Structures are given as C-alpha cells and as structure tokens.
Amino acid sequence: MSENSGEVKTPDTQMILHQARAAFLRNLPKGAETFLSAGCAGRWFFDWIEWTYGKTKTHIGVEFYCPKPDDLQDNVTWIANTCSDMSDVDSKSCDIVFSGQNYEHLWPNELIGFMLEAARITREGGLLVIDSPNREITEALNWTHPEHTVEGTPDEVVEAMHYAGFDVTAKKGIWLCRDGEAGRTLTFGASEQFGWSVTERLVAAVERPQDSFIWWVEARRSGRDPDRQKLADLLNGVFQKAWPQRLRRTQSEIGSKCDKDGNPWFQAPAGTTGALMYGPYAPLRPGRYVCTFEVDVANTKNGQSALVCEALSFSRTTKLAQQEVSTNGRRLVKLDFTIDDLLFGVEFRCITNGSADVSCRAYVDLVEYIA
Structure with a gap:
C-alpha cells in the first residue's frame, strides 16, 4: 500500500x-x-x-x-x-x-x-x-x-x-x-x-x-x-x-434464529444445505460422553435422510459419533462416545441436505462420565 x-x-x-x-x-x-x-x-x-x-x-x-x-x-x-x-x-x-x-x-x-x-x-x-x-x-x-x-x-x-x-x-x-x-x-x-x-x-x-x-x-x-x-x-x-x-456457544451457517418453548433454535427451509448448527469448539477430558441434540423435521419424503447429527474433533479428522435423521417430527438424537485423551475443540454439528424443512435446538445437552 x-x-x-x-x-x-x-x-x-x-x-x-x-x-x-x-x-x-x-x-x-x-x-x-x-x-x-x-x-x-x-x-x-x-x-x-x-x-x-x-x-x-x-x-x-x-x-x-x-x-x-x-x-x-x-x-x-x-x-x-x-x-x-x-x-x-x-x-x-x-x-x-x-x-x-x-x-x-x-x-x-x-x-x-x-x-x-x-x-x-x-x-x-x-x-x-x-x-x-x-x-x-x-x-x-x-x-x-x-x-x-x-x-x-x-x-x-x-x-x-x-x-x-x-x-x-x-x-x-x-x-x-x-x-x-x-x-x-x-x-x-x-x-x-x-x-x-x-x-x-x-x-x-x-x-x-x-x-x-x-x-x-x-x-x-x-x-x-x-x-x-x-x-x-x-x-x-x-x-x-x-x-x-x-457449551452453548454455537452458530449456524444457514439457519435463522427462532424460539421454541423458551429455548433458542435454528431453522432452515427445504432446499437449504449446510451446517444448521455447529460449535462450540470446546476441550473435553478423557471419559465417556452422551450428547443430546433436539431436532424437528417436516416434509421429508420416502424415508430420505434429512439431517445428520455428529460429534467430531476441531480438525474434523476424528469423527466421534454420528446419526442420521430420516423421519418427520420432533425428536431427541443421542450420541454416545468415548475420548481416551484430552481432545481440544470438540464440535457438535447438525447438517441438512436440503430435502426437508428442518430446525435444531441451538445447543446440545452433554453428560460427562469422566474417566
């Protein structure tokens, strides 16, 4: 310059x-x-x-x-x-x-x-x-x-x-x-x-x-x-x-904020693809974990996968757990995983492929069973 x-x-x-x-x-x-x-x-x-x-x-x-x-x-x-x-x-x-x-x-x-x-x-x-x-x-x-x-x-x-x-x-x-x-x-x-x-x-x-x-x-x-x-x-x-x-410091790549039962959610219409919710990039100690997503799906057809909920490392090279959602309605998705060593920057993601109207609570519940 x-x-x-x-x-x-x-x-x-x-x-x-x-x-x-x-x-x-x-x-x-x-x-x-x-x-x-x-x-x-x-x-x-x-x-x-x-x-x-x-x-x-x-x-x-x-x-x-x-x-x-x-x-x-x-x-x-x-x-x-x-x-x-x-x-x-x-x-x-x-x-x-x-x-x-x-x-x-x-x-x-x-x-x-x-x-x-x-x-x-x-x-x-x-x-x-x-x-x-x-x-x-x-x-x-x-x-x-x-x-x-x-x-x-x-x-x-x-x-x-x-x-x-x-x-x-x-x-x-x-x-x-x-x-x-x-x-x-x-x-x-x-x-x-x-x-x-x-x-x-x-x-x-x-x-x-x-x-x-x-x-x-x-x-x-x-x-x-x-x-x-x-x-x-x-x-x-x-x-x-x-x-x-x-653990609530999450963001959305594609969704808009809404409120359900007094809790923050992200929502996106059919035809929108990407990370509906991601974050919080937090370290986790060795132990067993159960994280719970809450999602809502509408207008999915023929049992087609609408959302993928997953837990993975900050580098995204290590996938800890994953589950697809292919049915309409509001439900809890629980992922159970174990970490052997201190892991920095764990991310929870809810990904939509655009096949349905979707929404996801803007945070997960995490239960820790520390080793």
Whole structure:
C-alpha cells in the first residue's frame, strides 16, 4: 500500500491485545531475580518477557503441552509439567509468577492446584500476575477458543487470589468491548463502534476490566495461609455455573434464529444445505460422553435422510459419533462416545441436505462420565 493510496488498513485486533499486554509487563516493578512463567509456548515467549519486563537472573518456564525449545537463553530453566504441579520449584523462591493467558486453559482441579502452588513458590511480598479473557464479554460475543475450558471474570480471580493468600494491588482491562452506560456490546474487531474509536477503546479499558475483553490482575503474596476449602468451593462453583454456557456457544451457517418453548433454535427451509448448527469448539477430558441434540423435521419424503447429527474433533479428522435423521417430527438424537485423551475443540454439528424443512435446538445437552 503506497503512502498516498488513500487506503486505510484495518488494525489487527490480536496484535493490539498482544502489545497492550506487553505495555503492562513493562510497568511491572523491576528488580525481580526469579521470574516464573506458568505456560510458555516457545522461545518467542522468553524473548518477549526479556524485551518487555527485562532480563532476570533466572527465568523458570513451566510448560506441559509444548516441547522444550533447543535454543533457550542461558538464564532459562524449563520444567516440563503442569502448572498445578510445580514441585520442581523451591518454596518462596519466586519474585514474580506470571500466568499469561493460561488461566482459561485449566480445568477446576488444575486451577485450584495452580493457585495453591503459586502461593507456595512466591516469596512474601512477591507478585502474582494473571491475565485472561473475561467471560462476561466472551459470553456476550459468543466467542470461543478450542483450548479454553471456561474463562474467568475479574471479580472471580480477585476472590480466588484472596483465598490463595494474595492481596490484589492492581486490576486493569484491555480492549473495551462493552459500553456499560448504553448497555451495548462492542464487536471484537478493531474498529470504531458506536462512536468509540480504537484508541478510546484501548485507553478506557484500563480502568474498566469488567467491560473489557481481557482482565489483568496483580497481587502481592501476603503472610496468610491459603484457605484451600474456600478456594476449591469458589472455583468448582464457577465451573459448574459456566461450563453449560460454554457449551452453548454455537452458530449456524444457514439457519435463522427462532424460539421454541423458551429455548433458542435454528431453522432452515427445504432446499437449504449446510451446517444448521455447529460449535462450540470446546476441550473435553478423557471419559465417556452422551450428547443430546433436539431436532424437528417436516416434509421429508420416502424415508430420505434429512439431517445428520455428529460429534467430531476441531480438525474434523476424528469423527466421534454420528446419526442420521430420516423421519418427520420432533425428536431427541443421542450420541454416545468415548475420548481416551484430552481432545481440544470438540464440535457438535447438525447438517441438512436440503430435502426437508428442518430446525435444531441451538445447543446440545452433554453428560460427562469422566474417566
């Protein structure tokens, strides 16, 4: 694009978020000797911390899902483990513990373990820093990520930090996505919305974490022992409340929204083909599952298949279960399948071939029998 072309390049929202997080890292108190990163996907991550916060005497990286890079810096110690088990890290040895975009990847038992381990390894007065997408916003946007369990809210993480033995010192937001006064949700994309410019959305977000796509919370390790029971009750309760909604983040490729018995449905007339319902692209733990679709078919002829309900992996290379629907009327379709290993981004789909008028409830019911 030439300087005089008159074209306006749309800002990259992901880059805006990354750079805003970098700015907050730059503002953390300097002087840490031991910096621990809970979740550190590769060499680039350590470069990023050094470029923003600065080089520390020791940088510990705890990572379970990515292999150890071959060319790590000389101050890096790589620990191949989950952040709920940091037994290789000495107690009270860390000045800063940073959980960057990691909180939302954890299952409840892992999250409880991480908060307790963070309390153990952080020296008194040391800093725990966590940032994550805000569930209040991801729900409003119907936004999903194949590796996310449930996102937290700013209030929830503040309460969790207190029960873990930390005192919150800062709570900030990145990327305003809700105009609270007008009661409007702003889209995720980096554009002007309802008079809010990109710059205003960035600046206003800092003081409005509840209305922002990402919250950022900093807390100092106090002398209090963690309250394990209250921490577990809080985080288990959050998951039980939020997981069913997480599974409702579906979309339709061809259908229009309608209401049946107070529930959202997608509907499409005969002659329309494609995904009537798809999503939510959620991770599932090993175990047995039964997912239930509710569908309604009209005007199908001669026992011809009208719908296919299926469960499959995010890459669509692994089909977990499938069932055809070839009769008229409203019915439940149950798929029973087993997962042997953690599977990211499971998708439930209801596909129509256009041979009938069809509708499908906009979400599935999922029963888990965890291994």
